[in-house]
Amino acid sequence: MFIEPSIGKSRNPDRRGHIEVICGSMFSGKTEELIRRLNRALIARQKVEIFKPSIDKRYHDFDVVSHNENAIRSTPVNFADDIILLAGDCDVVGIDEVQFFDQRIVEVADILANAGKRVILAGLDMDFAGKPFEPMPQLLAIAEYVTKVHAICMKCGNLASYSYRLTAAQDKVLLGEKDSYEARCRKCFHEPR
Numbered sequence: 001m002f003i004e005p006s007i008g009k010s011r012n013p014d015r016r017g018h019i020e021v022i023c024g025s026m027f028s029g030k031t032e033e034l035i036r037r038l039n040r041a042l043i044a045r046q047k048v049e050i051f052k053p054s055i056d057k058r059y060h061d062f063d064v065v066s067h068n069e070n071a072i073r074s075t076p077v078n079f080a081d082d083i084i085l086l087a088g089d090c091d092v093v094g095i096d097e098v099q100f101f102d103q104r105i106v107e108v109a110d111i112l113a114n115a116g117k118r119v120i121l122a123g124l125d126m127d128f129a130g131k132p133f134e135p136m137p138q139l140l141a142i143a144e145y146v147t148k149v150h151a152i153c154m155k156c157g158n159l160a161s162y163s164y165r166l167t168a169a170q171d172k173v174l175l176g177e178k179d180s181y182e183a184r185c186r187k188c189f190h191e192p193r
Protein backbone atom coordinates (compact mmCIF):
# COMPACT_ATOMS: atom_id res chain seq x y z
CA MET A 1 0.00 0.00 0.00
CA PHE A 2 1.28 3.45 -0.88
CA ILE A 3 1.15 5.96 1.98
CA GLU A 4 0.82 9.43 0.52
CA PRO A 5 3.41 11.76 2.03
CA SER A 6 2.17 15.14 3.21
CA ILE A 7 2.40 17.38 0.19
CA GLY A 8 2.61 21.16 0.36
CA LYS A 9 -0.54 22.73 -1.05
CA SER A 10 -0.21 25.39 -3.69
CA ARG A 11 0.35 28.79 -1.98
CA ASN A 12 -2.99 30.10 -3.24
CA PRO A 13 -5.67 27.93 -1.55
CA ASP A 14 -8.29 29.01 -4.13
CA ARG A 15 -6.22 27.75 -6.98
CA ARG A 16 -7.41 24.56 -8.68
CA GLY A 17 -4.75 22.16 -9.87
CA HIS A 18 -4.67 20.50 -13.24
CA ILE A 19 -2.45 18.44 -15.56
CA GLU A 20 -1.13 19.58 -18.96
CA VAL A 21 0.71 17.15 -21.26
CA ILE A 22 2.93 18.22 -24.17
CA CYS A 23 3.68 15.23 -26.41
CA GLY A 24 5.11 14.42 -29.82
CA SER A 25 8.14 12.95 -31.54
CA MET A 26 11.75 13.91 -31.01
CA PHE A 27 12.62 17.41 -32.31
CA SER A 28 8.93 18.43 -32.25
CA GLY A 29 9.43 21.28 -29.78
CA LYS A 30 8.19 19.63 -26.55
CA THR A 31 11.01 21.03 -24.43
CA GLU A 32 10.79 24.47 -26.07
CA GLU A 33 7.07 24.57 -25.28
CA LEU A 34 7.64 23.36 -21.71
CA ILE A 35 10.29 26.06 -21.14
CA ARG A 36 8.01 28.71 -22.67
CA ARG A 37 5.15 27.83 -20.29
CA LEU A 38 7.43 27.70 -17.25
CA ASN A 39 9.08 31.05 -18.07
CA ARG A 40 5.67 32.69 -18.38
CA ALA A 41 4.68 31.28 -14.99
CA LEU A 42 7.92 32.68 -13.52
CA ILE A 43 7.17 36.11 -15.01
CA ALA A 44 3.81 35.97 -13.22
CA ARG A 45 5.72 35.33 -9.94
CA GLN A 46 4.52 31.76 -9.66
CA LYS A 47 6.69 29.46 -7.61
CA VAL A 48 7.96 26.90 -10.14
CA GLU A 49 9.77 23.58 -9.58
CA ILE A 50 11.20 21.69 -12.56
CA PHE A 51 12.25 18.05 -12.66
CA LYS A 52 13.78 15.62 -15.12
CA PRO A 53 14.75 11.94 -14.82
CA SER A 54 18.38 11.70 -13.77
CA ILE A 55 18.99 9.25 -16.65
CA ASP A 56 18.78 12.17 -19.10
CA LYS A 57 22.16 13.90 -18.93
CA ARG A 58 22.61 14.42 -22.65
CA TYR A 59 23.11 18.18 -22.57
CA HIS A 60 23.52 19.08 -18.93
CA ASP A 61 23.43 17.51 -15.48
CA PHE A 62 20.85 19.95 -14.10
CA ASP A 63 19.35 22.06 -16.88
CA VAL A 64 16.46 21.03 -19.08
CA VAL A 65 17.82 21.94 -22.54
CA SER A 66 16.01 21.99 -25.88
CA HIS A 67 17.60 20.96 -29.19
CA ASN A 68 17.94 24.65 -30.08
CA GLU A 69 19.66 25.29 -26.74
CA ASN A 70 16.98 27.00 -24.69
CA ALA A 71 17.57 26.02 -21.08
CA ILE A 72 15.99 26.19 -17.64
CA ARG A 73 17.36 24.95 -14.32
CA SER A 74 15.87 21.65 -13.08
CA THR A 75 16.30 19.04 -10.38
CA PRO A 76 17.20 15.56 -11.67
CA VAL A 77 15.39 12.78 -9.77
CA ASN A 78 15.70 9.00 -9.80
CA PHE A 79 12.10 8.08 -9.03
CA ALA A 80 8.72 9.65 -9.69
CA ASP A 81 7.95 9.70 -5.96
CA ASP A 82 10.97 11.95 -5.33
CA ILE A 83 8.97 14.72 -7.01
CA ILE A 84 6.30 14.60 -4.28
CA LEU A 85 8.97 15.08 -1.64
CA LEU A 86 10.67 17.95 -3.49
CA ALA A 87 7.70 19.90 -4.92
CA GLY A 88 7.00 21.65 -1.60
CA ASP A 89 4.52 24.51 -1.72
CA CYS A 90 5.21 25.46 -5.35
CA ASP A 91 2.40 26.54 -7.66
CA VAL A 92 3.70 24.95 -10.87
CA VAL A 93 5.53 21.66 -11.42
CA GLY A 94 7.27 21.08 -14.78
CA ILE A 95 8.61 17.66 -15.74
CA ASP A 96 10.57 16.90 -18.93
CA GLU A 97 11.32 13.50 -20.54
CA VAL A 98 8.39 12.06 -18.63
CA GLN A 99 8.51 8.81 -20.67
CA PHE A 100 11.58 7.76 -18.68
CA PHE A 101 9.79 7.70 -15.33
CA ASP A 102 8.32 4.61 -13.71
CA GLN A 103 4.53 4.07 -13.72
CA ARG A 104 4.27 5.86 -10.37
CA ILE A 105 4.50 9.15 -12.29
CA VAL A 106 0.80 8.77 -13.15
CA GLU A 107 -0.30 8.82 -9.49
CA VAL A 108 2.33 11.43 -8.63
CA ALA A 109 0.92 13.81 -11.29
CA ASP A 110 -2.58 13.20 -9.91
CA ILE A 111 -1.50 13.86 -6.31
CA LEU A 112 0.25 17.10 -7.27
CA ALA A 113 -2.74 18.37 -9.28
CA ASN A 114 -5.13 17.41 -6.46
CA ALA A 115 -2.98 19.51 -4.12
CA GLY A 116 -3.76 22.56 -6.30
CA LYS A 117 -0.66 22.61 -8.46
CA ARG A 118 -0.43 23.23 -12.21
CA VAL A 119 1.45 20.16 -13.47
CA ILE A 120 3.07 20.42 -16.92
CA LEU A 121 4.54 17.20 -18.36
CA ALA A 122 6.51 16.86 -21.61
CA GLY A 123 7.51 13.60 -23.23
CA LEU A 124 7.59 11.23 -26.18
CA ASP A 125 4.24 9.64 -26.98
CA MET A 126 5.79 6.93 -29.20
CA ASP A 127 9.02 4.97 -29.09
CA PHE A 128 11.38 4.19 -32.00
CA ALA A 129 9.09 1.31 -33.07
CA GLY A 130 6.07 3.59 -33.33
CA LYS A 131 4.50 2.03 -30.22
CA PRO A 132 3.04 4.03 -27.30
CA PHE A 133 5.79 4.95 -24.83
CA GLU A 134 4.56 3.94 -21.37
CA PRO A 135 3.51 5.66 -19.10
CA MET A 136 2.49 8.39 -21.57
CA PRO A 137 -0.90 6.83 -22.53
CA GLN A 138 -2.05 6.94 -18.89
CA LEU A 139 -0.84 10.52 -18.49
CA LEU A 140 -2.67 11.57 -21.64
CA ALA A 141 -5.83 9.99 -20.26
CA ILE A 142 -5.79 11.87 -16.93
CA ALA A 143 -4.65 15.25 -18.31
CA GLU A 144 -7.07 18.18 -18.57
CA TYR A 145 -5.06 19.67 -21.45
CA VAL A 146 -3.10 17.84 -24.15
CA THR A 147 -0.88 19.51 -26.76
CA LYS A 148 0.63 17.41 -29.55
CA VAL A 149 3.49 19.17 -31.30
CA HIS A 150 5.14 18.13 -34.56
CA ALA A 151 8.59 18.17 -36.09
CA ILE A 152 9.34 18.36 -39.82
CA CYS A 153 9.98 15.07 -41.62
CA MET A 154 13.67 14.88 -42.55
CA LYS A 155 12.77 12.88 -45.69
CA CYS A 156 9.90 14.80 -47.25
CA GLY A 157 9.17 17.98 -45.28
CA ASN A 158 5.67 16.99 -44.12
CA LEU A 159 4.71 17.17 -40.46
CA ALA A 160 6.45 14.42 -38.50
CA SER A 161 5.09 12.49 -35.52
CA TYR A 162 7.53 9.57 -35.48
CA SER A 163 11.08 9.27 -34.12
CA TYR A 164 13.03 7.17 -36.62
CA ARG A 165 16.06 5.38 -35.16
CA LEU A 166 19.03 5.46 -37.51
CA THR A 167 20.74 2.45 -35.93
CA ALA A 168 19.59 -1.18 -35.69
CA ALA A 169 19.56 -1.21 -31.84
CA GLN A 170 16.35 -2.60 -30.38
CA ASP A 171 16.66 -1.36 -26.78
CA LYS A 172 13.65 0.68 -25.83
CA VAL A 173 15.82 3.21 -24.00
CA LEU A 174 18.68 4.54 -26.10
CA LEU A 175 19.62 8.13 -25.40
CA GLY A 176 20.63 10.08 -28.46
CA GLU A 177 20.34 13.06 -30.71
CA LYS A 178 20.61 13.66 -34.45
CA ASP A 179 23.34 11.05 -34.55
CA SER A 180 20.84 8.30 -33.75
CA TYR A 181 17.33 9.63 -34.53
CA GLU A 182 15.48 11.74 -37.08
CA ALA A 183 11.92 13.02 -37.21
CA ARG A 184 9.76 11.39 -39.87
CA CYS A 185 6.15 11.46 -41.09
CA ARG A 186 4.06 8.26 -41.06
CA LYS A 187 4.85 7.38 -44.69
CA CYS A 188 8.59 7.90 -44.47
CA PHE A 189 8.78 6.16 -41.06
CA HIS A 190 7.29 2.97 -42.53
CA GLU A 191 9.39 2.92 -45.71
CA PRO A 192 11.71 -0.11 -45.89
CA ARG A 193 15.23 0.64 -44.74
Ligand SMILES: Nc1ncnc2c1ncn2[C@@H]1O[C@H](COP(=O)(O)OP(=O)(O)O)[C@@H](O)[C@H]1O
Nearest residue numbers: 026027028029030031032066067068151152183
Ligand atom coordinates in the same frame (compact mmCIF):
# COMPACT_ATOMS: atom_id res chain seq x y z
N1 LIG B 1 13.24 17.75 -38.05
C1 LIG B 1 13.08 18.82 -37.25
N2 LIG B 1 11.90 19.46 -37.22
C2 LIG B 1 11.73 20.55 -36.46
N3 LIG B 1 12.68 21.06 -35.62
C3 LIG B 1 13.86 20.45 -35.59
C4 LIG B 1 14.14 19.31 -36.40
N4 LIG B 1 15.39 18.89 -36.14
C5 LIG B 1 15.91 19.76 -35.22
N5 LIG B 1 14.98 20.68 -34.87
C6 LIG B 1 15.21 21.71 -33.85
O1 LIG B 1 14.66 21.22 -32.64
C7 LIG B 1 14.00 22.29 -31.96
C8 LIG B 1 13.00 21.69 -30.97
O2 LIG B 1 13.75 21.14 -29.92
P1 LIG B 1 13.09 20.56 -28.60
O3 LIG B 1 12.12 21.56 -28.03
O4 LIG B 1 14.22 20.12 -27.73
O5 LIG B 1 12.27 19.31 -29.15
P2 LIG B 1 11.83 17.98 -28.39
O6 LIG B 1 11.87 18.27 -26.90
O7 LIG B 1 10.44 17.71 -28.89
O8 LIG B 1 12.81 16.92 -28.80
C9 LIG B 1 13.41 23.09 -33.09
O9 LIG B 1 13.12 24.42 -32.73
C10 LIG B 1 14.52 23.05 -34.12
O10 LIG B 1 15.48 24.06 -33.86
Ligand SMILES: Cc1cn([C@H]2C[C@H](O)[C@@H](COP(=O)(O)O)O2)c(=O)[nH]c1=O
Nearest residue numbers: 025026027127128163172173174175176
Ligand atom coordinates in the same frame (compact mmCIF):
# COMPACT_ATOMS: atom_id res chain seq x y z
C1 LIG C 1 12.28 7.35 -29.78
C2 LIG C 1 13.12 7.02 -28.59
C3 LIG C 1 13.91 7.99 -27.99
N1 LIG C 1 14.68 7.68 -26.93
C4 LIG C 1 15.50 8.73 -26.31
C5 LIG C 1 16.33 9.57 -27.24
C6 LIG C 1 16.45 10.87 -26.51
O1 LIG C 1 17.56 10.75 -25.62
C7 LIG C 1 15.15 10.97 -25.73
C8 LIG C 1 14.09 11.87 -26.35
O2 LIG C 1 14.50 13.20 -26.28
P1 LIG C 1 13.67 14.41 -26.94
O3 LIG C 1 13.85 15.52 -25.95
O4 LIG C 1 12.24 14.00 -27.11
O5 LIG C 1 14.30 14.73 -28.25
O6 LIG C 1 14.62 9.65 -25.68
C9 LIG C 1 14.67 6.42 -26.39
O7 LIG C 1 15.37 6.14 -25.39
N2 LIG C 1 13.91 5.45 -26.96
C10 LIG C 1 13.12 5.70 -28.03
O8 LIG C 1 12.41 4.77 -28.50
Ligand SMILES: [Zn+2]
Nearest residue numbers: 153156185188
Ligand atom coordinates in the same frame (compact mmCIF):
# COMPACT_ATOMS: atom_id res chain seq x y z
ZN1 LIG D 1 8.01 12.16 -44.72
